[in-house]
Structure formats: structure tokens, C-alpha cells
Amino acid sequence: MLARHNKRIKLHGFNNLTKSLSFNIYDICYASGERHRDEYIAYIDEAYNAARLTQILTDVAQLIGANILDISRQDYDPQGASVTMLISEEPVATERIGYTEGPGPLPETVLAHLDKSHITVHTYPESHPEGGIATFRADIDVSTCGRISPLRALNYLIHSFESDIVIMDYRVRGFTRDIRGKKHFIDHKINSIQDFLSRDTKDKYQMVDVNVYQEYLFHTKMVLKDFDLDNYMFGLGKEDYSAREAGRIAKLLKREMMEIFYGKNMSRAP
Template sequence: MNDQTNQRIELHGFNNLTKTLSFNMYDICYTETKKEREAYIEYIDQEYNADRLQHILTNVTDMIGAHILNIAKQDYVPQGSSVTILVSEGPVVEVPVDSNNDHIPMPDSVVMQLDKSHITVHTYPEYHPYEGISTFRADIDVSTCGEISPLKALPYLIHSFETDIMAIDYRVRGFTRDVNGHKLYIDHDIDSIQDYLPDKIKAAYDMYDANVPKEQIYYTKCRIRNFDIADYLFRPNKGLTEKEKGDIEAKVKNEMDEIFYGKEKTE
């Protein structure tokens, strides 16, 4: 994994760079009947409900060294969940109430270095009306301003979800200045998002990059490398014939291809 510790540059004022890590994660499952499809959706809604998503994002906040300001969460009907956490680089500092002037309200607290940062996740479980394929998508955004970096939490987020396909993008926006007034458009080294992934994750996925370093845009798409049909059956079925296994494998792999290449196959 890339060493994220760089020689510290003395800045003029606050670090105004905005670093945004966004990605989609897809889990794919073969659900033979309508009853199985509905059971899969129920399973996903329980496994990734708003409370668990909040726990995951709270861990992310700790990992990147941010401080929580506010949490909003929601479980939706008929399915899906969302969590949004507003964070800051600096801590919340308590301010005493002015007891000498009862007519002027004083704030209970102020935020030091409030820097327009947030962490969000939205989930989208769904299924094909008759092909037997169900999918679960999680959209995650970690946007930080200041020195804290969302890339630190990337491996943990990948491990927190059942993931067959991932589309990850990272972008640094704006600029900050050094003490001499020179603009800095990035404050850390990066050639690829893969630099921030451990070898175990890179070994598990086929990956390709589409990077625009001049614009501080980095994109990596990932597809699970090893395929075992047993991993994609919602309910294990030992009575499947080889032909049935082959048909199911073809459907699941077709779904993977369409998501990975962003194009639906036509007959």
C-alpha cells in the first residue's frame, strides 16, 4: 500500500483542498423464485439497515481522523437505507453561556475548523422481474476538506460490503496556498487508487484505471476474479444438474459483464 505520509508543507491559512472518494459496490445473487427474490431483499435490508450503516460510517470517521457533527439516517419503504454524517477536521469546542447578560443568547457550542465535509451511503436492493437475478448496490461518498484523507478508509469500506463489482473514483478539487502564496492543487502523492489498496484486495479483483492526473481525477473499476457458483445461490441447492449450474452461471456472469462494462447485452 502506498505510504500516505508526505513531507509536511507549510501552508498559508486553512487547507482548502476538497478530497472526494466515491464508489458504487454491487453484490449479485441468483434467486430462482419470486419468494427467494423477496427473501433476498429482506436479507439485504436487515444486513445493511441504517443502524449498521451508521456503525460502518462512524468507524470511517475515526479512521480518517475526523469529528462527527451531525448524523441523519433513514430506512426506506419498500427497501433501502441512507445515512449521512457531517464531519469536521477539528473538534467541537464547548463555549460557556454568558451569565452576565440574560438577554443575549449565547451558543452552547461552536465548531472549530468547520470544513464542509461529509460521509454518506445509500443502498439500492433490486431484482429482475423474471430472470432470477437480484442485485444490491451501495453508493458511498467520503468528502473531506483539509488535511484528512478519505483514502485511508477505502480497504475497510470494501471489506464491509459483499462486493462483486466496484467502480471507484477519487478527485481533488480546489487549491490551497503555501506560505509564499503559491497554489497547491494536491497535497499528497497518487498515481492510482490501486496504490491505496492492500495486495489481498488487488489479488481478488481484475482492475483497470482511467486516470486524468492533470485534473486530479482517478478512477478504478474492479471485478471479482474467482467465480464459484455456490457463492451466488441465495439458497444452496445440491440437487442442481450440470446444465442448470451452467445456465445459472451464464446469467450471473452476464449480469456482471453488463455492470462492469456499463452496457446491456442485446441478442
């Protein structure tokens, strides 16, 4: 287990630890026929275009108290978008930055200390040409240097997307020295990424951890607990299908979710 950091560490110069959060979300639906698949892609391009993603990343930067230095964004044809944002530190009141494990806030001011940091997002809408399954994936990376952890933005990011599956990786790299010359390879207490999630998120998702404490690597996967077929139908509802066909579609969707969650292909249901 990691040692508790209950007292402030008096550092020799700047805290140069690098803390990186990789946040991958998957939104799955069933779109029968070419017309519904085209409508699904059009919806994704409207809801998750570069302009909206830029606004989400801008909110994240404001949330952790960063200055935005530069923004590069691009929409792609036939689908997808990317945004890269360079951020830097701004003056902080360091006594207001805490180390307590807990969910980060939704958009409100949190002061931070950042330098040589960035936030990126890339989207990957795709659909199965025969099976009717359409999966939207967004990859978000928040990397910061200094005292603040990008985990502070996690709660906001999860609430910004409607996600069936969320896969998160958090890593602390490098080291910083205290005034006695001792190296510190992490400067805040963490047992699990789950400790930074709000109660409503924990109630909504089933979660699994794979953590390597001695390497400061933390991995959490989440999948929705409840399944309502109507929430996954694009263009039509389950009442538009026979009970048998609706059951078949439900099996397809559940298998897609489990294959992504476990990271492997599964045998087809009979």
C-alpha cells in the same frame, strides 16, 4: 505524472483542498422464484439497514479522526436505506499525518484535519422479476477538506462489504496557497487508487484504471477474479439444479457482472 510531494508545504492559512471519494459496490446473486427474491430482500434489509450502515460510517469517522456533528438516517419501504453524517475536524498532531501512498488501516486510530466534510451511504436492492438475478448496490461518498484524504478509509470500506464489483472515483478539487502565494492543486502523491488497496484485495480482484492526471481525477474498477456458483445462489445451491440449468444460471450471473463492470449491455449467450 504528478510531482512528488516529499517535503511539507508551508501554507498560508488553512488547507482548503476538497478531496472526494465515491465508492460504489455491487453484490449479485440468483434468487429463483418470488419466495427466494423476498427472502433475498429481507436479508439485505437486515444486513444493510440504516442502523448497521450508521455503524460502518461511524467506524469510518473514527478511522480518519473526525468529530461527528450530526447523523440523519432512514430505512425505506419496500427496501433500501440512507445515512448522511456531517463531520468536522478535531485537534491533531500534524506531524503524525503522512503522505505515503499505501492501504489505509482497518479500524484503528488515524488522526486527521477535517472541516465542512461529510460521509453518506445509500443502498439500492433490486431484482429482475423474470430472470432471477438480484443485484444489491451501495453508494458511499466520503468528502473531506484539509490535509487528510478519504482514501485512508478505502481499505476498511472494502472489507466491510462482500462485493462482486467495486467502482471507485477520487477527485481533488480547489486549491490551497503556500506562504509565497503559489497555488497547490493537490498536496499528496497519487498514481492510482490501487496503491491504497491492501495485498489481499489486489489478489482477489481484477482491476482497471482510467485516470486523468492533469485534472486530478482517478477512477478504478474491480471485479472478482474467481467465480463459484454456490456463492451466488440464494435459497438453493447448484446441486439443486441440473448441470445444464446450473450452466445457464452461471452465464446469466457472469453477464450481469460484466455488464455492470463495463457499463454497457451485452448480447445474450445462446
